[in-house]
Amino acid sequence: MLFNIVYQFGDALAFLLLSAIGLAVIFGMMKIINLAHGEFITVGAYGTVVSGKVFNLPLPIAMAAGVIITIIFGLILEKLIIRYLYGRPLDSVVATWGISLIVSQSFLVIFGPSYEGLQTPLGNFKLGDYSYAEYRIFLILFAFLLLGLLYILFMKTSFGTLARATIEKPEIASSMGVNISNVYSTTFAIGAGLAGITGALYAPTMTIVPSIGQAFIVSAFITVVTAGASPFIGLIPAASFLSTVQTSVTFFYKATIGIIALLFSVILIIRFLPKGFSGLITKQK
Amino acid sequence: MIKIIKKNKLPFITFVILSIFPFFIDSYYLNNISYFMCWTFISLGLALIWGMGGVLSFGQTAFFGLAGYSFAVISINFIGVFGVGIWSVILALLITTLFGLIVGYFLFYGGIYDVFIGIVTLAITLVLETYLQQTAGPEYAIGEARLNGFNGMQGMPTIGIQDLQYGLIEGVTQYYFILILAIITLIFLYRFKNSKLGLIFLASKEDRNRVASLGHNVQKVQLIAFVIASLLAGISGILYTNWGGYITPSSMGLVAAALPVVWVAASGKKDFFSVFIGTIFLVWLSQTLAINGAQFAIIVMGLILVISTRFFPDGIILMFKNKLIEKIKWLQS
Amino acid sequence: MATILETKSLTKKFGGFTAVDDVSFSVQKGEIRFVIGPNGAGKSTFFKLVIGNHEPNSGTILFKNENIEKLKTHERIELGMGVKFQAPSVFSELTVLQNLNLANNSNNQSNIKNILKDFLLEKEINTLAGDLSHGKKQWLDIALATLSKPELVFLDEPTAGLSFEETEKTGEIIKKLNKEGITFIIVGHDMDFVKQTASKVSVLHLGKIYFEGSVSEVLSNKGVNDIYLGVS
Numbered sequence: 001m002l003f004n005i006v007y008q009f010g011d012a013l014a015f016l017l018l019s020a021i022g023l024a025v026i027f028g029m030m031k032i033i034n035l036a037h038g039e040f041i042t043v044g045a046y047g048t049v050v051s052g053k054v055f056n057l058p059l060p061i062a063m064a065a066g067v068i069i070t071i072i073f074g075l076i077l078e079k080l081i082i083r084y085l086y087g088r089p090l091d092s093v094v095a096t097w098g099i100s101l102i103v104s105q106s107f108l109v110i111f112g113p114s115y116e117g118l119q120t121p122l123g124n125f126k127l128g129d130y131s132y133a134e135y136r137i138f139l140i141l142f143a144f145l146l147l148g149l150l151y152i153l154f155m156k157t158s159f160g161t162l163a164r165a166t167i168e169k170p171e172i173a174s175s176m177g178v179n180i181s182n183v184y185s186t187t188f189a190i191g192a193g194l195a196g197i198t199g200a201l202y203a204p205t206m207t208i209v210p211s212i213g214q215a216f217i218v219s220a221f222i223t224v225v226t227a228g229a230s231p232f233i234g235l236i237p238a239a240s241f242l243s244t245v246q247t248s249v250t251f252f253y254k255a256t257i258g259i260i261a262l263l264f265s266v267i268l269i270i271r272f273l274p275k276g277f278s279g280l281i282t283k284q285k
Numbered sequence: 286m287i288k289i290i291k292k293n294k295l296p297f298i299t300f301v302i303l304s305i306f307p308f309f310i311d312s313y314y315l316n317n318i319s320y321f322m323c324w325t326f327i328s329l330g331l332a333l334i335w336g337m338g339g340v341l342s343f344g345q346t347a348f349f350g351l352a353g354y355s356f357a358v359i360s361i362n363f364i365g366v367f368g369v370g371i372w373s374v375i376l377a378l379l380i381t382t383l384f385g386l387i388v389g390y391f392l393f394y395g396g397i398y399d400v401f402i403g404i405v406t407l408a409i410t411l412v413l414e415t416y417l418q419q420t421a422g423p424e425y426a427i428g429e430a431r432l433n434g435f436n437g438m439q440g441m442p443t444i445g446i447q448d449l450q451y452g453l454i455e456g457v458t459q460y461y462f463i464l465i466l467a468i469i470t471l472i473f474l475y476r477f478k479n480s481k482l483g484l485i486f487l488a489s490k491e492d493r494n495r496v497a498s499l500g501h502n503v504q505k506v507q508l509i510a511f512v513i514a515s516l517l518a519g520i521s522g523i524l525y526t527n528w529g530g531y532i533t534p535s536s537m538g539l540v541a542a543a544l545p546v547v548w549v550a551a552s553g554k555k556d557f558f559s560v561f562i563g564t565i566f567l568v569w570l571s572q573t574l575a576i577n578g579a580q581f582a583i584i585v586m587g588l589i590l591v592i593s594t595r596f597f598p599d600g601i602i603l604m605f606k607n608k609l610i611e612k613i614k615w616l617q618s
Numbered sequence: 619m620a621t622i623l624e625t626k627s628l629t630k631k632f633g634g635f636t637a638v639d640d641v642s643f644s645v646q647k648g649e650i651r652f653v654i655g656p657n658g659a660g661k662s663t664f665f666k667l668v669i670g671n672h673e674p675n676s677g678t679i680l681f682k683n684e685n686i687e688k689l690k691t692h693e694r695i696e697l698g699m700g701v702k703f704q705a706p707s708v709f710s711e712l713t714v715l716q717n718l719n720l721a722n723n724s725n726n727q728s729n730i731k732n733i734l735k736d737f738l739l740e741k742e743i744n745t746l747a748g749d750l751s752h753g754k755k756q757w758l759d760i761a762l763a764t765l766s767k768p769e770l771v772f773l774d775e776p777t778a779g780l781s782f783e784e785t786e787k788t789g790e791i792i793k794k795l796n797k798e799g800i801t802f803i804i805v806g807h808d809m810d811f812v813k814q815t816a817s818k819v820s821v822l823h824l825g826k827i828y829f830e831g832s833v834s835e836v837l838s839n840k841g842v843n844d845i846y847l848g849v850s
Binding site: 481484486487488490491492494495496497498499500501502503 | 666669671690691692695696701703707708709710711712716719721723762766
């Protein structure tokens with residue numbers, strides 16, 4: 001029974017972390033409100049499933065293909081639209097919302113209301129009365145691994161320092177010879193790629209529908225906002241808090257009420273903890 | 286009054302033309318125009334808070350839906366009662382405005398600004414949609430009125446005065462009712478924009494602190510504007526519910542919430558008349574496109590949003606309006 | 619002479635840093651008091667405390683002998699204050715006239731006519747404030763602070779970026795408004811401007827009041843010269 005609860009919690013936690021991670025880079029670091037983030041995940045999922053089925057690729061290769069497709073998609077968007085919106089936060093919300101409408105409905109038109117999915121890899125194991133999917137445990141571990149890698153990339157490498165400095169003070173960076181446009185594109189591409197990874201990872205576990213992205217976008221935003229200004233400090237506490245809320249409310253009522261609880265949480269966090277969990281943690285120091 | 290007309294010749298002519306439509310336009314098309322005009326109020330409200338005051342709310346649909354549902358619940362419970370076609374509307378609007386007051390207070394007195402207003406208001410409309418979507422069972426009823434989950438509510442009486450010729454808001458009466466309401470709204474917004482309150486709200490978009498340092502209660506003014514916008518959104522909700530005879534949770538969902546933003550952004554959020562015309566045009570456009578499939582219409586709406594934000598941040602309709610006034614000197618004030 | 623503004627042991631800390639340290643300060647009605655001091659002395663923070671942009675950690679603020687610590691900024695302004703912040707903050711997307719209408723607390727347009735004359739902005743009445751030259755922006759900003767003839771006006775660096783003639787003209791306008799009944803508290807760096815305009819000077823250093831006196835007393839004080847040179 002205990003394991004059941006831990007499993008549910010971990011599952012929700014992984015979902016929130018993986019939903020949020022790409023958005024954390026784009027919103028948390030670049031302050032671009034990307035309402036199309038859910039669609040990036042959709043592209044990653046469809047990219048994986050379609051390339052897997054059409055070219056008969058083994059799952060890991062199909063996933064890689066899905067991620068690459070998402071990165072390309074992200075780069076195109078950045079070059080055509082996003083780069084004109086830096087420094088215009090309200091406009092970037094509006095434009096990315098438009099993009100999400102276009103992409104989600106286009107997928108509906110092209111692929112129809114649902115697409116035959118893939119099998120969940122790995123097997124199940126039993127504990128007590130319940131059977132658990134090994135893959136979902138893998139997802140939990142992978143989420144932490146990914147977060148750790150990102151932390152190292154952005155905090156410990158010279159690229160990471162360069163990226164963070166450029167985003168914070170673009171004029172200074174550019175006067176020091178940095179090609180800021182490249183830095184922005186690369187960081188955006190990383191954010192898109194991460195969303196692609198999320199889509200690819202979850203593709204074998206879900207029914208592939210065009211609105212797959214919608215399920216992720218709400219969770220992603222809630223998590224990123226709750227995490228606050230420093231995504232790397234705040235993401236795990238934020239996701240833990242939210243998955244606790246969601247798991248317990250779902251346990252006592254039902255899934256839709258769990259989502260409502262999450263929405264309420266973000267409203268309260270914005271009101272009472274505007275700097276999110278990372279603000280809370282840095283204040284303690 | 287004459288002064289207002291002199292400064293707004295193009296709107297005046299437009300409304301004169303619109304008011305003689307019923308004399309030569311088929312009732313089918315007239316009803317369609319009524320439908321398009323239903324949506325102008327929620328747009329105008331958003332133009333007020335976003336275009337003037339920089340407050341981008343993604344959740345105007347929350348007030349739209351709340352008004353529609355409140356009207357449905359109240360009127361269904363009191364069908365046949367004297368005057369229900371009027372006081373159920375008034376009550377519904379009161380409920381909606383009260384909710385607008387609460388949300389606005391929470392936002393502005395709670396120090397929530399900029400992008401976070403969008404997130405909080407979006408969360409609110411999604412909470413309402415998510416909740417109402419799962420109210421399918423018979424236990425989800427308020428009095429006699431079942432909420433009906435994602436199928437939504439039907440069977441509400443027509444608004445207006447029963448037993449009076451032309452008293453019910455349908456057909457030609459509906460057309461004139463909505464048109465007159467729109468004219469009153471535009472005149473009100475015009476006067477608000479030119480008032481001291483309007484100036485304070487306008488300035489608060491740029492620098493809230495400086496406005497406060499000139500002795501003005503910024504939060505109060507923002508709250509007033511927000512409540513007006515919630516009322517307008519509610520008016521759209523009731524007119525829509527009355528026009529079609531139904532209200533569903535999807536009217537408060539993610540796609541629905543995006544639409545007023547599309548209409549206002551593409552029309553020109555700083556000009557109320559452009560938003561009025563633009564909303565009518567864009568609703569007509571999406572209806573026409575939807576014949577080829579609802580997805581297609583939404584894709585075009587998304588494209589319009591992206592293109593107008595990227596290339597025409599001042600609004601496409603406003604751009605045309607300005608060009609027209611430039612060309613026809615007589616239209617200038 | 620009535621005390622129009624008084625602070626008692628006013629203190630403001632930011633984390634471990636004390637920006638304003640136990641400052642007891644008082645200004646009489648009719649003064650043109652200058653607050654000077656090297657960078658980082660706490661002058662702007664002090665202003666923000668009195669205006670209500672920051673909350674003090676301790677101490678009291680009395681305006682016309684009433685405690686105002688609990689009041690919000692706009693309420694303090696309504697009591698009879700005006701303020702111009704350090705960075706020019708006019709509303710660039712509004713016209714000069716709209717800016718002034720915003721600051722006008724009466725329906726009377728004569729206030730505006732007079733101030734346009736005083737600040738030489740008559741020709742720019744319909745110009746967008748963002749299109750004004752830096753000097754005129756500063757003047758518009760000062761005009762906004764003084765338009766409704768508040769009893770006490772705070773000006774933070776009103777002559778920053780102004781030419782010699784513009785600075786002199788600013789001093790004249792301030793002295794004229796002072797004769798019409800406005801008490802001024804001004805943060806300034808330009809010693810010529812201080813000499814031209816001040817009735818009394820307070821020197822702030824490391825968040826404390828270091829010295830107060832007439833212009834000549836302050837200028838001849840060795841300690842004051844030292845702190846500006848960074849010697850002490």
